[in-house]
Amino acid sequence: LGGQAGELTVAYDAGQNSTDNQEHLEASEVGYATSLPPSDHPELLAVSHRDFKTVDDDRFPGVTGYDTTVTAYGVTRRAVITHSPDFHAAQARGFAQTLAKARRQLAALQDRLARGRTRTTTAGVHAEIDRILAPRWVHRVITVEVSGDTPATRRLRWRTNPRARAKLEAEIFGKRILFTNRDTWPVAEVVAAYRSQPDVEAGFRQMNDPHVVSFSPMFHWTDHKIRVHAFYCTLALQVAHLMRRTAAQADLPTSVRELLATLAGIQETVLIYPSTGGRPKARRTLTDMTPTQQRLYDLFTLHRYAPRP
Structure with missing residues (x-):
């Protein structure tokens, strides 16, 4: 390195x-x-x-x-x-969904026990409650009490403790x-x-893209050639991300795929002009560009590679 x-x-x-x-x-x-x-x-x-x-x-x-x-x-x-704050809000939303699911499951279990239509033993009921409260932090917020020793008398009571929820949120979220x-x-x-980890992970995902900065297909079988292939694929990924970073710094935020697709839209065309005598005249020129393409064209000084009149 x-x-x-x-x-x-x-x-x-x-x-x-x-x-x-x-x-x-x-x-x-x-x-x-x-x-x-x-x-x-x-x-x-x-x-x-x-x-x-x-x-x-x-x-x-x-x-x-x-x-x-x-x-x-x-x-x-x-x-x-x-x-x-964003991470806090995301965790709060996720935990709210987890709590809602636990409440539904406890309500269903409570209803079954109230009807006396279950042969589940007390140990089995407690095992089911443990399973319902197993998701992270749920047991800190929901309290459960089981009474009765027979299917006919067994009852379940549970409640959500708002103070415990608030304490959990302040402590962890x-x-x-x-x-x-x-x-x-x-x-x-x-x-x-x-x-920066997501950027690196995005790079690995990018190399799995079959069309843009892709690692496959490789068409090599020897260790030496595979290492060379890995090197220039990684180099291509680095160059692509440097270009994306340069564009972002110029107030043109985009992904690698979008950036390369936009640049690929800048094409060269050949115009053929008839002549009064001899061979037709050919003139190379660039196709019309969108405002974004023009900004990228100027940013990367692509005029150096453009056809000259």
Whole structure:
């Protein structure tokens, strides 16, 4: 890759965390930005929102953060707790759907028990309740009570605790715990490094596109040629994303596919003019361009490759 190991920063999610991986990273001296499971660090979740500070409203509107340290996987490193209103709202919507499903299932079970039309044992009823409350956080919000020892007398009562819901939302929703060894970086740079993962994942998805910057078909069978093929496919992906970034910086946000499709629409045509004598005259010119195509044409200085009169 070139450069020193310390110049590189690896971004990965919490699913890749382990003590062995952490030891390998520490020994390699590579920079990293990852996240920690919030449930493993309740002391960080307990930090008051009043202590959070704005990260960067231009780059991350509404996102706030709290800068501290934490011990995880055998090392003590910098931790940045972030809160995103968008992430908060998304988690709240998802949890509302999960709660609604649990309520429907509890209501159905309550109705069956009230009619006495079930042969399920008390242990079986509790097992079904455990299954209903198994989705994340549901057991913290819904309380359940079973009474009676026989099918005829067995009853179920349950309720949703709004205070517990509010406490859960304030404690967890919208928060991420970022874990990094980039001690001198501004908080915004740590957040940006961690959030770069979707860009990399999008790159891998792009290489699965059969039409644009694709890895397949390969048409090679030897290891050497496969490595060469992988190299120039990765190089093509890098160039395509650099072009997309350049366009975005010029207020032309777009995807790689849309960018290349727009550029592909700029074509060369040959006009044939009849002559009074001799061979017909041919003149090469570009097709008419849309405003977006013209801006991209100027941005990438494509006139260097255009036909000249």
